Amino acid sequence: MRIKFPLMAIGLEVAMIVLYGLFVEYETDQSIQQFNISKQVHMEKFLDLYPLFQDVHVMIFVGFGFLMTFLKKYGFSSVGINLLIAALGLQWGTIAQGILHSHGQKVHIGIKNMINADFSTATVLISFGAVLGKISPIQMLIMTIIEIAVFAGNEYLVGEIFKASDIGASMTIHAFGAYFGLTVARILYRPGLRGGHDNEESVYHSDLFAMIGTLFLWIFWPSFNSAIAEAGDKQYLAIVNTYLSLAACVLTSYAFSSLVEHGGKLDMVHIQNATLAGGVAVGTCADMAIKPYGSMIIGSIAGIVSVIGFKFLTPLVATKLRIQDTCGVHNLHGLPGVIGGLASIVAIAMGASSTSTMVNQAFALGASIGTAIVGGLITGVILLLPLWEQPSDWDCYNDSVYWEFPRLRDHDNRFHEYHNHLEHEI
Amino acid sequence: MRIKFPLMAIGLEVAMIVLYGLFVEYETDQSIQQFNISKQVHMEKFLDLYPLFQDVHVMIFVGFGFLMTFLKKYGFSSVGINLLIAALGLQWGTIAQGILHSHGQKVHIGIKNMINADFSTATVLISFGAVLGKISPIQMLIMTIIEIAVFAGNEYLVGEIFKASDIGASMTIHAFGAYFGLTVARILYRPGLRGGHDNEESVYHSDLFAMIGTLFLWIFWPSFNSAIAEAGDKQYLAIVNTYLSLAACVLTSYAFSSLVEHGGKLDMVHIQNATLAGGVAVGTCADMAIKPYGSMIIGSIAGIVSVIGFKFLTPLVATKLRIQDTCGVHNLHGLPGVIGGLASIVAIAMGASSTSTMVNQAFALGASIGTAIVGGLITGVILLLPLWEQPSDWDCYNDSVYWEFPRLRDHDNRFHEYHNHLEHEI
Amino acid sequence: MRIKFPLMAIGLEVAMIVLYGLFVEYETDQSIQQFNISKQVHMEKFLDLYPLFQDVHVMIFVGFGFLMTFLKKYGFSSVGINLLIAALGLQWGTIAQGILHSHGQKVHIGIKNMINADFSTATVLISFGAVLGKISPIQMLIMTIIEIAVFAGNEYLVGEIFKASDIGASMTIHAFGAYFGLTVARILYRPGLRGGHDNEESVYHSDLFAMIGTLFLWIFWPSFNSAIAEAGDKQYLAIVNTYLSLAACVLTSYAFSSLVEHGGKLDMVHIQNATLAGGVAVGTCADMAIKPYGSMIIGSIAGIVSVIGFKFLTPLVATKLRIQDTCGVHNLHGLPGVIGGLASIVAIAMGASSTSTMVNQAFALGASIGTAIVGGLITGVILLLPLWEQPSDWDCYNDSVYWEFPRLRDHDNRFHEYHNHLEHEI
Numbered sequence A, B, C: 001m002r003i004k005f006p007l008m009a010i011g012l013e014v015a016m017i018v019l020y021g022l023f024v025e026y027e028t029d030q031s032i033q034q035f036n037i038s039k040q041v042h043m044e045k046f047l048d049l050y051p052l053f054q055d056v057h058v059m060i061f062v063g064f065g066f067l068m069t070f071l072k073k074y075g076f077s078s079v080g081i082n083l084l085i086a087a088l089g090l091q092w093g094t095i096a097q098g099i100l101h102s103h104g105q106k107v108h109i110g111i112k113n114m115i116n117a118d119f120s121t122a123t124v125l126i127s128f129g130a131v132l133g134k135i136s137p138i139q140m141l142i143m144t145i146i147e148i149a150v151f152a153g154n155e156y157l158v159g160e161i162f163k164a165s166d167i168g169a170s171m172t173i174h175a176f177g178a179y180f181g182l183t184v185a186r187i188l189y190r191p192g193l194r195g196g197h198d199n200e201e202s203v204y205h206s207d208l209f210a211m212i213g214t215l216f217l218w219i220f221w222p223s224f225n226s227a228i229a230e231a232g233d234k235q236y237l238a239i240v241n242t243y244l245s246l247a248a249c250v251l252t253s254y255a256f257s258s259l260v261e262h263g264g265k266l267d268m269v270h271i272q273n274a275t276l277a278g279g280v281a282v283g284t285c286a287d288m289a290i291k292p293y294g295s296m297i298i299g300s301i302a303g304i305v306s307v308i309g310f311k312f313l314t315p316l317v318a319t320k321l322r323i324q325d326t327c328g329v330h331n332l333h334g335l336p337g338v339i340g341g342l343a344s345i346v347a348i349a350m351g352a353s354s355t356s357t358m359v360n361q362a363f364a365l366g367a368s369i370g371t372a373i374v375g376g377l378i379t380g381v382i383l384l385l386p387l388w389e390q391p392s393d394w395d396c397y398n399d400s401v402y403w404e405f406p407r408l409r410d411h412d413n414r415f416h417e418y419h420n421h422l423e424h425e426i
Helices: A002-021 A030-033 A039-070 A075-101 A111-131 A136-160 A170-187 A204-226 A233-260 A268-281 A292-319 A329-347 A358-384 A412-426 B004-023 B029-033 B039-070 B076-099 B113-133 B137-162 B168-185 B204-226 B235-262 B268-281 B292-319 B327-347 B356-384 B413-423 C004-023 C029-033 C039-070 C075-101 C110-132 C139-159 C170-187 C204-226 C233-260 C268-281 C292-319 C329-349 C358-382 C412-425
Strands: A022-027 A107-108 B024-026 B108-110 C025-027 C108-109
Touching: A002 A022, A002 A136, A002 C292, A022 A075, A022 A204, A022 C233, A022 C268, A030 A136, A039 A075, A039 A111, A039 A204, A039 A268, A039 B039, A039 B292, A039 C039, A039 C204, A075 A107, A075 A111, A075 A136, A075 C204, A075 C233, A075 C268, A107 A111, A111 A136, A111 A170, A111 A329, A111 A412, A111 B235, A136 A170, A136 C039, A170 A268, A170 A329, A170 A358, A204 A233, A204 A268, A204 B039, A204 B076, A204 B204, A204 C204, A233 A292, A233 B004, A233 B024, A233 B039, A233 B076, A233 C204, A268 A292, A268 A329, A268 B076, A268 B108, A292 B004, A292 B024, A329 B168, B004 B024, B004 B235, B029 B039, B039 B076, B039 B204, B039 C004, B039 C039, B076 B108, B076 B113, B076 B137, B076 B292, B108 B113, B113 B137, B113 B168, B113 B327, B113 C075, B137 B168, B137 C075, B168 B268, B168 B356, B204 B268, B204 C039, B204 C075, B204 C204, B235 B268, B235 C039, B235 C075, B235 C329, B268 B327, B268 C004, B268 C075, B268 C110, B292 B327, B292 C004, B292 C025, B327 B356, B327 C204, B327 C358, C004 C025, C004 C075, C004 C139, C004 C292, C025 C075, C029 C039, C039 C075, C039 C110, C039 C204, C039 C268, C039 C329, C075 C108, C075 C110, C075 C139, C108 C268, C110 C139, C110 C329, C139 C170, C139 C358, C170 C268, C170 C329, C170 C358, C204 C233, C204 C268, C233 C268, C233 C292, C268 C292, C268 C329, C292 C329, C329 C358
Parallel strands: A022 A107, B024 B108, C025 C108
Antiparallel strands: none
16 A cells, blocks of 8 residues: 555546546536526526435445445445545546547536436445455555446447436446456455455444445435436336335345244345345336336345345355355345346336337346446456555455554454454464 | 244235235326326425435434444344334335225325325334334234224324324324333233343443434434425424424433433433434424424423433333333333323414314324224234244343344354353353 | 533523524514515425435534544543534524524524524534533533624624625634634643543544544535525535535545555544545635536645644644644644635636635635634633533543443443443552
8 A cells, every 4th residue: 555555546536637627517508408498497407306316425425335334344444445436436437427428528517417426436336345355445446447437338338329228227337336346356266265254254333334324225225216217207106116116125135034044033134235135126117117016026026036145146156156245246236137127128028118128128238247247357357467455365354454543552442452463373 | 033924024025015006006197186286296396305205214214223223232123123114114004094095095106105104104113112122023013014004093083083283293103103112012011021131221332323313313303294294384384393392302301311310410311312302292283383482392391301201200110000111212202292292282272273173182192192002902912922932031132032143253252252151151 | 510511501491492582483474575586486495405404414413423423432422412512503503693694683594594503503513523522511512602602703794794705614614613612622721631541542433433424424515515505506516516526535535644654554534534624625615616627626635635634733733732632623624624715715816706805705714713713712711610510631531421321231341341440540
C-alpha cells in the first residue's frame, strides 16, 4: 500500500475531474428539450424521483456495505472499500454510460444519470462480494474501472441493440456482476485456502451488523427495480411486483433454511442473503403485468433456489470449479439473475408484456453472462500481475493488513491480542 | 423446528399465493374511478405517498427489528423473526383488510393498501415484544395469522361502524397490539422465570444495536401517523403534531429516567422506549387541530407515564398479574395508546375536531382493548397446545435454540464458549 | 445528576410549551398568502420537501448520533445526549429563528421551519463533538440554549443584513458550530488529560457503529445542502454539486489517509470524517453554477485538507492552543467550512453566481467565525461555574457516570468487570 494505492487513487480522481471538465455538463434548456416537457415539469420530475434515488443510494452504501461486514475481522475493509469503489464507480459510471448513450456528445447530469451511476456501481459491488477478503484495494480500483466499462457496453448492447427489457436489471447488473466476479475469483484461485481460513467466519455481532445491510436492501429494493421505469403504470407495477416477490421470498428462505440445516435450525447466511433473492429474480419482469401471484411465485422460487445454492452448490463450486465465492454472490445474484431472465421469457410467452420478444430476452441473458465471463477473464489476468500488492493467503480476510489501529491498546482488546498472538506463532 | 416449522411456512406461502390468485389484482381503470380522479393524477399520488410508505417500511423492518435486539443473546431471533412475521403479515394483512373493506370483492393493490398492510404487521410486532424470547417461530406464525384477522375486524368496527377517528392508530394498533400480546403472555405465564433469567439482560453493544431501532422509529413516526391522513391540511397537522409530541416526549423521558433511577443516572430501557411514547399517544388526534403546544403536552405526559410504567408498573404486572412483558410493550404501546384514545376525547370535547364524537371515540377505545383481550385469550389457548415446540424455560432468550452457528469456532468466541459452559453445567 | 438535570430538563420543556403557546401556530390561510400560491399548491410543496426533511432528520439523529459512538465506552452518551439535545434544539430553534424572521409576530410552522430547526440543531451537535466526553448533560442543555440563540442571530445577520449566500451553511452552521465548540473546549481545557485518557480510544465494533453515522451523513448530504434551496434550477444544482463533491472527496481522503499513515495503511478516523468534508466545503456555493468539475475540485481539496488536519493540526492545536477536540470537528467542519466560504468568493469572482458579492461573502465568513468565538467564550465561562456537575478528568469518556447498567451481570461482561477493576484500583 505504501505509495501505489494513494497514487492510483489520486490519479483516478484527477482523471475523473478532467473527464468531467471535458464531457459533463449540467442540464440545459436544450438538453431538456429532448424530453418534450417544459423545464419546470422536468425539474419537478427530478424531485419526484429524488426519494427513489436516495433509496437506491442507501442500498449501495449502507446496504451493500454492511451486508459484507459479516466477516469477524474484515468489517472495516468491507464497509470501507465498499465506500471507496462506490464513490469512484458512480463518477466513472456517469461517464461510461453517458458517453455511450449520448454518442460522444456531452453528458447532461440529471436524476436518471445519477440512478444509473448507482446501478453501474452496484455491479462492481456484487463482484466485490465474490473476491471479498482476497484482493487489495488497488486491485479493486482497477476492477472498478474495467468492470464498469464492460458493464456499460453490455448494457448498451442489451438495451439499445437487442432492445431487450430488463428494468430491474436481473441480467445486466445481477447476473453480470455475479459471473464477472466469479470469473475473477476463478483466475485468482488460492489453493492455500482450500481448507478454509480461520478468519473466514462470522461472530455474533458481525452477523448483526450484516443484518443492517440486508434489511435496507430488502426494504428499498422496490425503489431499485422501479427507479428508472416509465412513470405511471410501469413504475407502479415495478414497485408492487418487487414488494410482493420479496415478501414471498422471505417465507420460502426461512422454510428451506430450516429444512436443509441440522436440527431444523436457521442459518444466518441464508437469512442475510436468500431473503433478497426475490428482489433480484423479479427484476427483469418487474414492470410487466405478471399478476400479483406471479410475482410471489417468482419470489418463492428464488428463495428456495438461493438457499439450496448456498447449502449444496457453493461447496461444489469451490472444490470442483475452484471458485471461492466469499459472499456466495452466485446464490444471491447469479442464479436469481438467471431466473429473472428466464422468468421474463415465460412472462412474454404468456403475454404479460410486448416491449420485447422471447428471443431478444434470451440474447440479453446470454450476452450478459458471456460478456461478464470474458470481462472477468481479462480483469482476472490483469489482476494477476505481481504489481498490485495482492495479499498473501495468510493475510486474507484481515483488516489489520490495510488499517491502522492506533486507538487500540492492549487491555480490553481481544482483536489486537489475537492478532499479536497469531504473529508470534509465525 | 425439525419439520413443522418449514412445512407451516411453506404452507402459509402457498395459501397466500392461492388467495392472491383468487382475490388480489392490480389497480385497474375501473378501480381508480372510485377516487374521482384521473388515472394520471392517481399514479402521481402513488409516487407522492411512496416516500411515506418507505419511511413506515423502515420502521417495521429496521425500527421494530433492531429495537428488540437489546437482549444479549437473542439478536438473531429478534431481527430475524421480526422479518419473517412482517413478511407474512403484510401479505396476509392485505387480504384480511382488503376483503373486509371491499365487501368480498377483489382487492386492488395501491399505495394505501401497502401502508395499511404495514400497519397490520406493526400490530403483531408490538405483541411480539410482550412474548419475545419465550415463544417459538411456529407459535409466532400462528399468532400472526390470528392476530391480523382480529385486528382487521376491530379496525373495521372502529372505522366503519363506530366511524371513530384514529389516524395514527393509538387505539387500533398500539393499545390493541399491546393488550393482545399481554394477554397471550398471561396465558403462557412461566412460573419458572419468576426470578428472572440469566439471558434476559442486555450487554453494551446490544443496547447500541437497539438504539438503531429506536432512532429510526423516532425519526419516521410522523410518517406513520400521517401516511393515510387526508391529503392537505390533515396530513400537514398529523406530521407537525407528531413531530412536536416526540420532541417534547424526549425531554420528559430523560428527566423522569434520571428522577427514578439510583443516583440520577439514565436507564437505556427508558431512552430506547419512553422517548417513542409521544408518537403513540398523539396518534389518535394527530390530524386534529390540537395546537402545537397541545401536541407537546400530550408528548410530555406520555414520556412521563412510560418511564413510570417501566419503573414501577412492569414489576407489579409481572408479580401480581403474572404477565411477563419482555420489552415492556405496556409502557410503550399500551398506556400511551390509552392516553391517545383519551386525548382524542378531550380534543373533541374542546372542539379540535368534528369528524367523530366523544362517545364514538370511547367505544373505539373500549372495542380495541376488549377485542384485543378476547383475541389474545383465544390465541394464547391455541399456543398452549403441545404441538408448537414452545421452548423450555431454560431455552428462553437464547438464539442457539433456533440458529446454527456454523461459522463460529472456539477461539475468539465468548458466546459459544459460554453456551458450552452452560450446557456442561446442566 | 441527582436533581439538577431532571429539574432543568423539565423546566426547559415547560418553557418550550409556554413559548409555543404564546408564539407558535399552524399555518393559516393568511400565513400562506405571503407565498403568493394557493393553499393546495402550498400543501403539495410541503409533501414535496418532506422526503428531504426526513433525509436531514436521519442525518441529525442517526448520522451525528452514531458518528460519535466511536469511543469504546461512550456510545450510550454519544447517541443518547445527541438525541436529547437535538430534541430540545429543534423546539428552541423554531422559536429562536422564527421570532427573528417574523419580527416578533407569530411563527407559523411549515416544512421550511422544520428543516431550519434541524439545521440549528446541527450547529450544536457539531460543537458537541469538540467537547464530547468532557461535559455533563446539564452543561449540554445550557450550551444548546445559548448556542442556538447566537446561531439564529448570526444567521439573521448573514442572510438578512449582509444578504450573503450560504445555502448549505458551510459558514453559518459548520464553521460557526466548529469554532463555537472549539472555543468552549479551550475554556474548559483539562491539563490532566494532556497525556490522553485510557477511554479516549475506539474498539473494533465502536468504529463500525460510527460508520453507520458516516454513511447516512454521506448519503443524505445532498438533501442537507439543497433542502431550503429555491425550487427548480438552484435545488437541482445544490443536489448535483454536493453529490459530486462528496464522491471526489472520498478518493482524496483515502489517498491521503494512506499517504500520511505508517506503511500506507488507512485510518478509520479519516474515513469516518474526512470523506464528509466535501459536503461541508461545497455547501456555500452548492446552488451556484460552479460546473460539475468545479464541485469535484472543491471536494478533492476538502478531503486532503481534512486528513492533513487530523494528522498534523489536531495534535498541535491540543498542545499549543490547548484545545482538546475530541471528534476533530475542526477538520470536518471548521477548515472545510472556511474552504466553503472562500470557495464562494472565488465562485462569485468567476461569475458563477450573482446573488451575493465577494465582500458580503467575506463579511459572512468573518461574522460567523467571530460570533462563534464570542458566543463560545461566553458559553465556556458560564459552563465553568461549579454548578453543572462537570465530570472529573477521571470520569471523562465514560458512560457509567451517567448511565445505569442494571441489566449487566458479572459473567460475560468485560465492560463491567473492567470498570469494577478500575474502581478497585482507585
